[in-house]
Every structure is written in C-alpha cells, then in structure tokens.
Amino acid sequence: MSFLSYLINGVSLGSVYAIIALGYTMVYGIAKMLNFAHGDIIMVGGYAAFLAMVNAGLSPLIGVLVSIVVCTLLGVVIERIAYKPLRMAPPLAVLITAIGVSYFLQNLALLLFGADTKTFKSVISFKGISLAGGALQISGVTIVTIAACIVIVVGLSLFINKTRAGQAMLAVSEDRGAAQLMGINVNKTIALTFAIGSALAAIAGVLLCSAYPSLNPYTGAMPGIKAFVAAVFGGIGSVPGAMVGGILLGIIEILAKAYISSQLADAIVFAMLIIILLVKPTGIFGKKIQEKV
Amino acid sequence: MRHLQKTTKSNFITYGIVILTAVIIQILSSAGAVSSLIGGLLVPLCAYMILAISLNLVVGILGDLSLGHAGFMCVGAFASAFFSKMTAGTMPDGLRFFFALLIGAAAAGLFGILIGIPVLRLRGDYLAIVTLAFGEIIKNVINVFFIGRDSSGLHFSMKDSVALNLDSTGEVIVNGPQGINGTPKDSTFLIGMFLLLIALIIILNLINSRAGRAIMSIRDDRIAAESIGINITKFKLMAFSISAALAGVAGVLYAHNLSSLVASPKSFGYNMSIMILVFVVLGGIGNIRGSLIAAFILTLLPEMLRGLSNYRMLIYAIVLILMMIFNWSKGGGRLKEMVAERLRGLRKPRTKEVK
Numbered sequence: 001m002s003f004l005s006y007l008i009n010g011v012s013l014g015s016v017y018a019i020i021a022l023g024y025t026m027v028y029g030i031a032k033m034l035n036f037a038h039g040d041i042i043m044v045g046g047y048a049a050f051l052a053m054v055n056a057g058l059s060p061l062i063g064v065l066v067s068i069v070v071c072t073l074l075g076v077v078i079e080r081i082a083y084k085p086l087r088m089a090p091p092l093a094v095l096i097t098a099i100g101v102s103y104f105l106q107n108l109a110l111l112l113f114g115a116d117t118k119t120f121k122s123v124i125s126f127k128g129i130s131l132a133g134g135a136l137q138i139s140g141v142t143i144v145t146i147a148a149c150i151v152i153v154v155g156l157s158l159f160i161n162k163t164r165a166g167q168a169m170l171a172v173s174e175d176r177g178a179a180q181l182m183g184i185n186v187n188k189t190i191a192l193t194f195a196i197g198s199a200l201a202a203i204a205g206v207l208l209c210s211a212y213p214s215l216n217p218y219t220g221a222m223p224g225i226k227a228f229v230a231a232v233f234g235g236i237g238s239v240p241g242a243m244v245g246g247i248l249l250g251i252i253e254i255l256a257k258a259y260i261s262s263q264l265a266d267a268i269v270f271a272m273l274i275i276i277l278l279v280k281p282t283g284i285f286g287k288k289i290q291e292k293v
Numbered sequence: 294m295r296h297l298q299k300t301t302k303s304n305f306i307t308y309g310i311v312i313l314t315a316v317i318i319q320i321l322s323s324a325g326a327v328s329s330l331i332g333g334l335l336v337p338l339c340a341y342m343i344l345a346i347s348l349n350l351v352v353g354i355l356g357d358l359s360l361g362h363a364g365f366m367c368v369g370a371f372a373s374a375f376f377s378k379m380t381a382g383t384m385p386d387g388l389r390f391f392f393a394l395l396i397g398a399a400a401a402g403l404f405g406i407l408i409g410i411p412v413l414r415l416r417g418d419y420l421a422i423v424t425l426a427f428g429e430i431i432k433n434v435i436n437v438f439f440i441g442r443d444s445s446g447l448h449f450s451m452k453d454s455v456a457l458n459l460d461s462t463g464e465v466i467v468n469g470p471q472g473i474n475g476t477p478k479d480s481t482f483l484i485g486m487f488l489l490l491i492a493l494i495i496i497l498n499l500i501n502s503r504a505g506r507a508i509m510s511i512r513d514d515r516i517a518a519e520s521i522g523i524n525i526t527k528f529k530l531m532a533f534s535i536s537a538a539l540a541g542v543a544g545v546l547y548a549h550n551l552s553s554l555v556a557s558p559k560s561f562g563y564n565m566s567i568m569i570l571v572f573v574v575l576g577g578i579g580n581i582r583g584s585l586i587a588a589f590i591l592t593l594l595p596e597m598l599r600g601l602s603n604y605r606m607l608i609y610a611i612v613l614i615l616m617m618i619f620n621w622s623k624g625g626g627r628l629k630e631m632v633a634e635r636l637r638g639l640r641k642p643r644t645k646e647v648k
Contacts, residue, residue, distance in 0.1 A: 034418040082614050085622030091417045092358055093621045096574060099360075100613030103567055107606040221563075228422060261451070267433040270426035277419060278411050 012142040014250020015149035019204040020227035021242035023197030029173040029237035036098035039224015040105035045205030060123035068202040075198025109217035117216040120209035229273040235286025315486035336550040339485025340543040345572035345584040347539035353579030355532040356512030358421040361428030363565035369541025370548035373397035374476040390479035401541020405534035435556040440467040472555035480549040
C-alpha cells in the first residue's frame with residue numbers, strides 16, 4: 001500500500017509541476033524564450049494568497065482569485081518592461097534579462113516579507129478520503145490538485161484549438177513574421193500568453209503551498225526549474241507533453257525520495273533532464289526542428 | 294612600446310593594473326589603512342576576480358551561458374581541501390598549497406571535460422539550464438559524502454558519520470552537510486593576486502591565439518565556422534574546460550581561506566553563479582579587463598557603504614536587466630549613441646602623427 005500512496009503523492013506533486021510547466025511551455029513556444037522568472041511568479045502567487053487570507057482575513061476562494069489577478073498583472077508588466085524591448089536581441093541577452101527578473105523578484109520578496117518561512121494555511125477544506133479500510137489515505141489537496149490539473153489541460157487545449165486567440169498563439173509560435181503578415185497582433189498575443197502562463201503559475205503556487213505549507217522567497221525557484229525539466233521532458237511547446245512530463249517527473253521525485261535518498265532526490269531529477277536532453281532532446285511529444293542556414 | 298601590437302599593449306595594461314592594485318593594497322594593508330572588514334574580503338576578492346574572468350571566457354568568448362560555474366569552484370575547493378587535510382603535516386605549507394592548487398585545477402578541469410562533452414552539444418537555453426542542473430547535482434552529491442580516516446585507512450559512507458565505523462584514532466574529514474573543517478589557511482592576498490595574474494595571462498593569450506580566434510568564430514557563426522573546417526566540439530571543450538579549471542583554482546583559494554568549508558547554497562549554489570554572471574555582464578560581455586573591474590567594485594563597494602548591503606542583491610538584479618535593455622533594445626541603442634556623441638564632443642579631436 002505504501003507504494004500506491006507514494007504513487008498518488010507523486011501524481012499530485014506532478015500535477016503541480018504540470019501546471020507550472022504549461023506556463024513555461026507556452027511562453028517558450030510563443031515568445032521563444034526561457035522565462036526564468038516563471039518559478040518566482042509562483043512564489044509571488046503564494047504570498048498574494050497568504051496576505052489576502054491571513055492578513056486581510058478574506059476567504060480562501062477570494063485569496064486564490066487575488067493571487068491569480070496579482071500574478072496575471074505581474075506577468076504582463078514583466079513582459080512589457082523587461083522582455084518586450086528585447087524582441088530582436090540575441091537569445092543570450094534575453095536569458096540574462098530573465099535571470100535578472102527572477103533574481104529581482106526573489107530579493108524584492110526577501111526585503112518585503114523577510115527571509116523567515118511562513119506557514120501557509122491550506123485553501124482546501126475538503127477532508128479527503130480513505131480507502132481499503134484506512135490503509136490508503138488520499139488528502140483533499142491531492143484530489144483537488146489532480147482535478148485542477150486535468151481541468152486546466154483540457155481547458156487550455158480547447159482554448160488553443162477552438163478560439164481565435166488560441167489559433168493566433170499557434171500561428172505566432174509557428175512563424176512570427178508570417179503571423180504578423182496575416183494581420184495577427186504579435187505583441188498582444190505574446191502578452192496574452194504571459195498573462196495565461198502567470199495565472200497558471202498563481203494556481204500552481206496556491207496548490208503547492210497548500211500541499212507543502214512553507215512559504216519563503218525561494219519557494220518558487222526549485223519547482224520552477226523542475227517544471228522546466230518537465231516541460232523539456234514532455235517536449236517543449238506541447239501542452240499534453242507538459243502534463244505527461246510533469247506527472248512523470250513528480251512520480252520520479254517522490255519515489256526517489258522514498259526509496260533512494262531524500263537528499264539526492266533533486267540530483268536525480270536533474271540527472272533525468274540531462275539524460276533526456278542527450279537521448280531525445282525534443283522530448284516525448286516534441287517536434288524536430290530543422291536548422292536553416 | 295611602439296612596435297607592440299595594439300592587443301599586446303592592451304594586455305600589458307591589464308597586467309599592469311593588476312600588479313599596481315596588488316602593490317597598492319599590500320602597502321595600504323601593511324600601513325594599517327585597511328579595515329579588518331575589507332582585509333577579510335581580500336582573498337575572496339581575488340577568487341571572485343578569477344571566477345569572473347574565467348566565466349567571461351565561456352560567456353563572452355565562447356558565447357554560451359553557463360550557470361554552473363559555482364559548481365566547478367565547489368569541485369576545486371573540496372578536492373583541494375580534502376588533499377590539504379590528508380597531507381597536513383607531511384610536507385611544507387608552501388609545497389602543499391602548490392599541490393593543492395594543481396589538484397583543485399585538475400579536478401575542476403576534469404569535471405569541465407566530463408560535463409562539457411555531453412552539455413556542449415546543446416545550445417542556448419538548454420545549455421544554460423543543464424549547466425545549472427550540473428551545478429546543483431555537484432552541490433547535492435557533496436552534501437551526502439562522508440569520508441573518514443583511521444589507522445586502517447579511509448572509510449566512505451553516504452549515510453552519516455557514524456556509519457563510517459571509525460576506530461579510536463579515527464578522524465572525520467568530509468562530514469556531509471557540515472563539510473570539511475580545519476582546512477589549513479594557506480591563502481593570502483598576494484598569492485591570490487599572483488594566481489589572478491597567471492589566470493589573466495592564460496586567458497588573454499588564449500584569446501589572441503589561433504585557438505582563441507577559432508573559439509570566437511564559433512561564437513559569431515557556428516555554421517560558418519564548421520564549414521571552414523573548425524572542429525566545434527574540440528574548441529568548445531577547450532574553452533569550457535580551461536574555464537572550469539580556473540574556477541577550480543578560485544575554489545582552492547576560497548577554501549584555504551575558510552576554517553570550515555560547507556557546500557551551502559550561499560557559497561556554491563546558483564546564487565554564486567549569478568553573482569559571477571553579474572560581474573561579467575556589468576564589466577562587458579567578452580571584455581576581460583571589464584570583468585576584473587566590475588568584480589573589484591561590486592565586491593568592495595557594498596562593504597564600504599554599509600547601508601547598501603541589504604539592497605545589494607536587488608541592485609544586482611536591476612543592473613542585469615538594465616544593462617541588457619540598454620545594450621540591446623532600440624531605445625537603449627539610441628541612448629547609447631547620444632551618450633557616445635556627447636563624450637566625443639567633450640574629447641579633443643585626436644591628431645595623427647605622420648612620419
């Protein structure tokens with residue numbers, strides 16, 4: 001039974017990674033940049049919900065909404081100020097800017113909220129279920145996280161494939177110049193992508209802090225990097241890939257923690273990334289890109 | 294000096310600046326004009342400057358972003374500290390430190406090659422994230438290592454120090470998360486500056502050599518470089534492993550300045566790599582002398598202005614973003630031209646000597 005419960009925990013953690021990885025993969029697919037600050041938006045989302053619920057005494061549902069609004073705005077503002085002027089810059093410059101933004105958010109949070117870890121109050125009051133006569137406990141957070149992940153992936157797939165804005169995103173990710181010639185507002189599409197990605201990061205932040213209730217300025221950094229690993233695993237730019245990659249990564253991490261070594265779990269996850277990139281750099285669902293001279 | 298080439302002249306100016314700085318600081322500190330706070334920073338300062346120029350070799354000359362530089366420093370630091378602890382008392386201090394430097398550089402260089410072979414096949418963002426991953430793996434793995442020594446030899450464990458089963462003469466050398474304690478304090482400011490000078494000579498000569506031009510051609514256009522017969526893998530690996538070995542030297546310097554060496558996120562983690570990257574970016578990507586000056590100013594300035602130290606990291610972050618926007622955006626480009634125009638106006642027009 002313990003294996004099964006590890007597996008369920010893995011799927012739950014993996015669902016959080018999947019939600020974060022969706023944001024990464026969309027931004028990477030459309031803006032062609034690695035948004036290093038994505039993980040730190042999770043942290044901001046956590047703090048926003050924390051302040052709304054604990055300091056302002058709002059209900060958990062409002063807390064989640066506040067967190068989503070704050071992160072969406074933050075994502076759009078970051079894109080406008082830091083990334084938009086660099087549309088034509090070489091990738092190295094954009095990457096360094098993104099690292100700068102990530103570092104900025106971490107240290108701003110450090111100055112504003114202090115380095116001490118805050119105990120996050122779970123937003124989910126749902127009790128959870130116990131199966132097989134109490135041998136298998138599944139907590140409410142686990143169920144809600146997995147359900148949220150499924151809803152988001154289905155919703156996002158429908159949005160991308162069925163709406164005009166979603167089609168515009170696909171077009172921009174395929175060929176930015178051609179999309180512009182077809183009358184698509186590229187800047188608006190990229191801003192929309194950042195908005196959606198950041199909103200997802202907010203949801204992931206709240207879920208992550210509900211499952212692992214400790215919040216500090218570096219909370220988002222590691223899950224952010226691991227979600228990137230998940231996105232690469234599934235094939236960057238692919239929505240189902242992000243979900244599969246995220247869940248697989250979550251399972252690997254929890255099983256490594258349980259059966260190998262809790263200190264080496266991170267090292268094992270990173271080793272996975274390196275192996276994937278060497279064996280199949282385009283990931284499970286990725287497309288092969290031909291280099292043109 | 295008239296017959297020297299422009300680059301040679303520029304290199305000698307850089308060496309001169311380093312020697313002059315070393316002499317001035319040494320005179321100041323022997324005259325007692327250096328506060329103990331700054332005095333304690335002098336050896337780390339040398340280490341940071343070596344790290345900055347070695348990272349600039351990868352970022353500026355090779356054109357790949359490495360975020361795992363602190364990992365190589367960590368390898369050099371731990372390999373050399375382990376050696377120094379093992380051989381303490383068996384040879385003179387100077388000789389031991391010399392060997393420690395060689396071992397640190399070799400270990401980090403070896404890791405550079407081992408990591409470089411798979412990693413350098415990747416490009417851009419992937420390369421950055423994989424180097425970051427490697428840096429974290431190195432740090433994590435060192436944190437679970439326990440090595441002890443007793444009368445029957447060396448004992449290894451990956452669990453805890455009790456699992457080493459040491460007898461009564463036993464001594465724990467590498468103590469997992471507590472790291473290595475009691476490394477001999479062999480580093481001094483002058484040795485640091487001397488090592489910096491050697492690192493500079495290696496890097497500047499590499500840049501101006503045939504190999505250096507091959508490396509820069511890869512940076513400027515990989516496909517064109519490959520099509521004229523430049524062995525991409527070889528030259529990339531060369532730059533990467535030299536950079537790693539020099540980072541290892543910086544690690545040796547750093548380790549032999551501390552009484553307890555811990556692979557903590559603060560000293561060897563991602564933050565350290567970012568700090569070095571800030572030095573490189575602020576000094577100008579590809580500009581070796583710039584990296585030196587940026588590392589020097591950014592290390593000493595926050596200590597001199599105490600009020601600033603809380604905001605140091607925030608300022609670093611803003612510096613990174615602003616430098617990139619200033620250098621690469623359209624508006625920034627215009628601003629740059631305007632400033633250059635002003636400066637040109639201030640300066641007197643140069644008169645050329647004609648023979």
